[in-house]
Amino acid sequence: MSDRPPTGGVVNQEQPSPGLLVERGRGRRRLAVLVPVVAVVCGLVAGGLAGERAVGRQRATAVTGPAGGGTGSGGAEVGPAGVVGPVEQLRGAGRVLFTDPQGRVHTQGADGDRHRVLGQLGELTTRRAPSGFELEVAAHLLSDPPDGRLAELGPDADLVYLRTADGAAAVGRLQDGSLRRLVPAGWRSPGPPRHAADGSVLGVCGYRLGGDRLPAVTDARSWVLDGSGKRLATLPGCLYDVAADGASALVADPAEGRRAGPVPGREFLRRPPVGASDQLTRGLRLWRRDGSFHPVLGFADVVRVFRTVQPGVDPRGLVVVTAVLGPDGRQALVRIVDTLADVDPRTGREVEVLAVVDLQRGRAESAPEHLPGLFAFLPTGGWALTGGAGTATYLPRDRPPQLLCSGIAGDGVYAIEPSPDGAWLLLAGASWRFIRADDPSVQVSYPAPGRLASWVPEPGR
Amino acid sequence: MGRLLGDPEVWDDSPARPRPAARGLAGLATGAVAGLLLAFAVVPRPHPPPPEVRLPPAAEAPKLRVENQVLYSASLGGGPLLVTRSGRLEQVNADGTDRRVLAQDVRARAVVGPDRAGVLVALDSGVVTRVEANGASRQLGPANFLADGLAGAGRQLLACPDPAGQPADGGLLLDAVSGRARPVKLGCPVAWAARAGVFAGAGGPWTRLQGFRRAAAVPRGGSVLVGRPGKPPRVLLEAKRLRRLAGRGAVVDGLALSPDAELVAVSAGRPGGRWQVLVLDRDGRQVTSIPLAGGHRPAWIGWSDRQGSTTLAVAAVDRRGNLATAELAAREGSGYVLAWQPEGGSSRVLASGVPMVAADGFAWSSDGDSVAISSPAGILIVKQADVVYTTASPVTGTLLAWPSGAAP
Numbered sequence: 041m042s043d044r045p046p047t048g049g050v051v052n053q054e055q056p057s058p059g060l061l062v063e064r065g066r067g068r069r070r071l072a073v074l075v076p077v078v079a080v081v082c083g084l085v086a087g088g089l090a091g092e093r094a095v096g097r098q099r100a101t102a103v104t105g106p107a108g109g110g111t112g113s114g115g116a117e118v119g120p121a122g123v124v125g126p127v128e129q130l131r132g133a134g135r136v137l138f139t140d141p142q143g144r145v146h147t148q149g150a151d152g153d154r155h156r157v158l159g160q161l162g163e164l165t166t167r168r169a170p171s172g173f174e175l176e177v178a179a180h181l182l183s184d185p186p187d188g189r190l191a192e193l194g195p196d197a198d199l200v201y202l203r204t205a206d207g208a209a210a211v212g213r214l215q216d217g218s219l220r221r222l223v224p225a226g227w228r229s230p231g232p233p234r235h236a237a238d239g240s241v242l243g244v245c246g247y248r249l250g251g252d253r254l255p256a257v258t259d260a261r262s263w264v265l266d267g268s269g270k271r272l273a274t275l276p277g278c279l280y281d282v283a284a285d286g287a288s289a290l291v292a293d294p295a296e297g298r299r300a301g302p303v304p305g306r307e308f309l310r311r312p313p314v315g316a317s318d319q320l321t322r323g324l325r326l327w328r329r330d331g332s333f334h335p336v337l338g339f340a341d342v343v344r345v346f347r348t349v350q351p352g353v354d355p356r357g358l359v360v361v362t363a364v365l366g367p368d369g370r371q372a373l374v375r376i377v378d379t380l381a382d383v384d385p386r387t388g389r390e391v392e393v394l395a396v397v398d399l400q401r402g403r404a405e406s407a408p409e410h411l412p413g414l415f416a417f418l419p420t421g422g423w424a425l426t427g428g429a430g431t432a433t434y435l436p437r438d439r440p441p442q443l444l445c446s447g448i449a450g451d452g453v454y455a456i457e458p459s460p461d462g463a464w465l466l467l468a469g470a471s472w473r474f475i476r477a478d479d480p481s482v483q484v485s486y487p488a489p490g491r492l493a494s495w496v497p498e499p500g501r
Numbered sequence: 502m503g504r505l506l507g508d509p510e511v512w513d514d515s516p517a518r519p520r521p522a523a524r525g526l527a528g529l530a531t532g533a534v535a536g537l538l539l540a541f542a543v544v545p546r547p548h549p550p551p552p553e554v555r556l557p558p559a560a561e562a563p564k565l566r567v568e569n570q571v572l573y574s575a576s577l578g579g580g581p582l583l584v585t586r587s588g589r590l591e592q593v594n595a596d597g598t599d600r601r602v603l604a605q606d607v608r609a610r611a612v613v614g615p616d617r618a619g620v621l622v623a624l625d626s627g628v629v630t631r632v633e634a635n636g637a638s639r640q641l642g643p644a645n646f647l648a649d650g651l652a653g654a655g656r657q658l659l660a661c662p663d664p665a666g667q668p669a670d671g672g673l674l675l676d677a678v679s680g681r682a683r684p685v686k687l688g689c690p691v692a693w694a695a696r697a698g699v700f701a702g703a704g705g706p707w708t709r710l711q712g713f714r715r716a717a718a719v720p721r722g723g724s725v726l727v728g729r730p731g732k733p734p735r736v737l738l739e740a741k742r743l744r745r746l747a748g749r750g751a752v753v754d755g756l757a758l759s760p761d762a763e764l765v766a767v768s769a770g771r772p773g774g775r776w777q778v779l780v781l782d783r784d785g786r787q788v789t790s791i792p793l794a795g796g797h798r799p800a801w802i803g804w805s806d807r808q809g810s811t812t813l814a815v816a817a818v819d820r821r822g823n824l825a826t827a828e829l830a831a832r833e834g835s836g837y838v839l840a841w842q843p844e845g846g847s848s849r850v851l852a853s854g855v856p857m858v859a860a861d862g863f864a865w866s867s868d869g870d871s872v873a874i875s876s877p878a879g880i881l882i883v884k885q886a887d888v889v890y891t892t893a894s895p896v897t898g899t900l901l902a903w904p905s906g907a908a909p
Contacts, residue, residue, distance in 0.1 A: 065519065072519030076528030083532020084539070091540020344792065349839065351791045352846035387887040389847035405795040408817075408837040410850040410889055429891040431565070433854045440833040443855040445563045481560040 120152030125484035138490035159214035184361040185231035188454030195496040209233040236286030245278040256315030280363035296323025300339040321360040348406040349390040420462035460497040468492035568892035579866030584898030597895035613653040624651040641680040652693035661689035669720040694762035703753040712772025715826040721752035760806040768799035796821035807869025830861040856881040862900030875900035
């Protein structure tokens with residue numbers, strides 16, 4: 041660029057004289073130099089400031105924290121389909137083992153992660169209920185399993201405890217598909233075998249049905265075996281639970297049966313008839329591995345406890361049908377049933393009661409609840425139960441009861457299972473609802489992936 | 502070399518026209534880009550700030566459900582609830598509607614009424630107080646009389662004395678209109694048969710016992726008396742028989758008369774021992790005995806007033822250990838409500854567990870179908886039809902009664 045007038049080129053008629061050109065274009069040309077210079081400087085300043093802002097001020101990252109509530113998945117796209125609640129809090133809470141209708145055993149983290157199929161056992165295939173339902177009713181007066189699980193798996197995810205289709209308690213192995221019946225031929229079991237935590241001791245209740253006119257339990261016997269199947273003891277009456285350490289087992293006390301006399305038979309309007317039996321359980325004792333016994337619940341206590349919910353009950357019909365040992369072996373939860381009641385329990389009087397038994401002192405206290413349902417001890421102490429009002433309640437030790445959830449009457453819940461560390465409780469039904477025992481506002485639920493078998497610790501824990 | 506396109510004759514060799522605006526804009530852009538790049542290169546990067554954790558709204562602990570159908574049904578048959586809340590006496594429907602303050606500055610522990618005119622009598626901090634429909638109140642009975650219990654129907658009232666500084670058996674029969682008082686030799690607890698004009702109360706021997714109130718021994722009667730106004734009461738259950746039925750050292754802690762006075766319920770036992778509710782007929786014969794769960798003591802016993810039949814409700818609360826002397830509203834323990842029917846002798850558990858934590862008020866509905874239980878967590882309503890229906894209610898406060906009619 042120059043201020044000199046152009047010296048060459050085409051000159052035409054329309055071109056102004058050179059002197060006039062110089063005068064008219066000088067300011068403009070000066071401006072054309074000055075403006076870009078100023079503009080560059082301004083641009084440098086503006087760009088520099090903008091760059092400094094962009095580089096020097098980083099906005100804090102917004103992270104959605106764990107959802108505390110029962111709604112919303114906390115913004116995290118994790119967990120199984122349909123999950124509701126802070127599923128990430130279940131990470132590391134152990135593995136859940138479950139079965140499917142084809143008899144396959146699955147495992148996954150409680151948070152739904154790391155799913156895999158462990159194996160298949162034909163006996164786990166969902167079948168119709170065994171024939172002879174009316175006979176089964178008589179057996180249910182002897183023993184009623186504590187929950188509705190089809191099978192239970194050991195922490196090694198190999199041992200399977202189940203009841204075969206023909207009614208025998210059995211233990212199987214997933215790895216080799218083997219199955220061993222635990223009752224002699226001709227005997228049936230009311231449920232799967234009970235076992236020590238490591239499977240080193242097994243306990244089985246067996247019964248035989250008979251009766252002249254009405255079906256009745258004519259013989260009840262129990263076997264305690266070690267892990268290899270060797271018999272440790274054969275006991276009269278039914279066995280209800282084996283301690284976690286395998287050192288003891290909760291069994292019927294025949295002396296209390298003799299004291300109470302046989303349960304009379306009866307035809308009922310609302311359920312199948314049952315015959316008289318002197319084999320049903322009227323009291324409990326603790327069998328110890330050294331061969332000794334310790335009485336824990338006498339028939340007088342059974343009657344006393346039942347009268348807290350039914351003062352005028354006929355004691356002749358009271359039997360123990362379920363008993364579960366606490367994790368420390370000091371307590372037991374016992375379900376006592378009035379077998380002579382011919383009422384619809386939903387609309388009629390109370391026909392069963394839960395009792396908490398202090399095994400050392402031999403004292404039993406009732407835990408009154410309308411239509412008591414499922415119950416389970418927690419490893420940390422305390423226990424949980426479901427009731428007729430559609431509630432699940434946690435009863436911690438030395439603290440007031442805590443509502444876990446309400447409105448579960450239609451959820452088809454068949455088991456309450458605590459997590460291995462006792463921090464969570466799983467209500468297993470059509471959906472699985474995990475509830476923090478110490479803070480029930482934290483709940484996670486998702487559609488049930490199968491039928492619950494066990495909730496075991498992570499390998500190596 | 503190729504040939505240049507165009508006609509050489511029209512080539513314009515003149516210098517480009519200076520365009521200051523265009524050059525300025527270009528310069529500005531160039532400068533901005535250069536400045537930006539320079540800033541990116543030169544400006545030091547700060548440490549990344551800690552991430553901002555946004556917690557979702559705090560989740561609520563699970564609650565008992567409000568079943569509107571059950572609430573509506575209970576409201577239809579039951580009339581309004583009488584509750585005391587923040588020093589006010591209020592009436593409100595079970596579904597929370599039609600709340601009305603009946604009286605201000607009344608800390609009622611028990612009420613009789615209201616009658617058709619809306620007048621009720623309340624036990625207000627030991628003073629028997631008549632509360633008019635317009636909220637005005639006046640004391641009934643002697644000015645120096647402090648009551649610990651109140652029962653009655655219509656204009657007939659029975660007040661039992663607060664034993665502190667007064668004889669334990671210095672009860673008073675009061676006229677709710679005139680306030681005239683006549684002494685009657687019985688003490689707390691007292692009960693009144695709603696439709697029979699019969700009262701009951703505790704009689705001697707009186708034993709001072711620890712374990713009912715914190716750091717205090719309170720007198721409790723060892724027998725049960727029944728009577729009618731105008732006649733001296735008679736012994737229904739004498740002390741020796743009470744001890745035989747309820748155990749050594751048993752005392753009377755609660756009384757309830759069925760509406761027709763045909764049945765008397767007596768809660769009997771001793772702190773630290775086993776408690777039971779004895780049901781006697783009008784002649785004192787034992788109809789049944791309802792043993793309570795270990796460590797539990799009755800907090801309330803009451804008969805429903807249902808035409809043709811009646812049901813006894815027993816609210817038993819855990820009194821083990823530190824819970825023994827705790828006020829009901831501060832008692833962090835479990836309990837249950839059992840309903841027992843004289844016809845057939847059958848019973849059902851109406852409520853248990855969480856709703857009984859700190860439960861401090863209990864009442865039958867006037868139609869005898871439902872029981873309401875108040876606690877700091879709210880009011881629970883249990884309707885026992887064929888099936889037991891349970892619902893939480895939006896009403897808060899301490900429940901005093903569930904009478905049939907609303908005050909006009």
